[in-house]
Amino acid sequence: MAAPDAMKLAAERGLDLVRLDTMSSPPRFALAHAAARAADAARAARVAAGAAKPPKELRLRVATGAGDVETKRKQAEGLLAAGHRVKFRVELDPRKRSDPGPARALVDTLTKSLAAVGVPEGKPFNEKGAVAVIVAPR
Numbered sequence: 129m130a131a132p133d134a135m136k137l138a139a140e141r142g143l144d145l146v147r148l149d150t151m152s153s154p155p156r157f158a159l160a161h162a163a164a165r166a167a168d169a170a171r172a173a174r175v176a177a178g179a180a181k182p183p184k185e186l187r188l189r190v191a192t193g194a195g196d197v198e199t200k201r202k203q204a205e206g207l208l209a210a211g212h213r214v215k216f217r218v219e220l221d222p223r224k225r226s227d228p229g230p231a232r233a234l235v236d237t238l239t240k241s242l243a244a245v246g247v248p249e250g251k252p253f254n255e256k257g258a259v260a261v262i263v264a265p266r
Contacts, residue, residue, distance in 0.1 A: 131157075174211070175264055183213035183262050190221050190230045197234070201241055208246040208265045217260040231259035239263060 129137075134157055138145040144162040147155055184207050186200050204214045216238055218231040235252045239261060246263040253260055 134159075181213070183215040185215045185217055187217045187219065188234065189219045190234065192234075197238070201238060204238070204242060204263065205245055208242065208263065211265050213249070213262055213264050214246065215260055215262045217255065217258050219258045222257075225257060228254060228259050235259055235261050 135145055138159050141159060143159045145157050146160045146162060146165050148158050149156045186204055188197065188200055192200075200216075204216070207214050216235055218234050220228060220231050232252055239246075239248050242263060245266055247266055249262045249264050251261075
């Protein structure tokens, strides 16, 4: 589609014509809200900058009490609000290392409770004697 036709179509729909790639030939465009694209780009830059630094690590055990888990959750919330990535590491019970189920359940509970301020970077993974997950700021 020619550039004038694309600009006319964008104007009819109340959208902006956004250039996707500056290096391609012919140039690629998309119809989108410029503010939404700028917010996505800012988030991607923030995540890329955060990926360069190691995450702050919070360690727990499977047998950690509910009050202590809540304290760790609040600490993580503060770190995420400050823009840091947080790694939860839940250590398995030494007698039951073959069963990571309780540790995964605790990790899932923590990530769901922090959904308003953070998003998991991936699935929980097994580490030497523990289950861990990294949560990035939203």
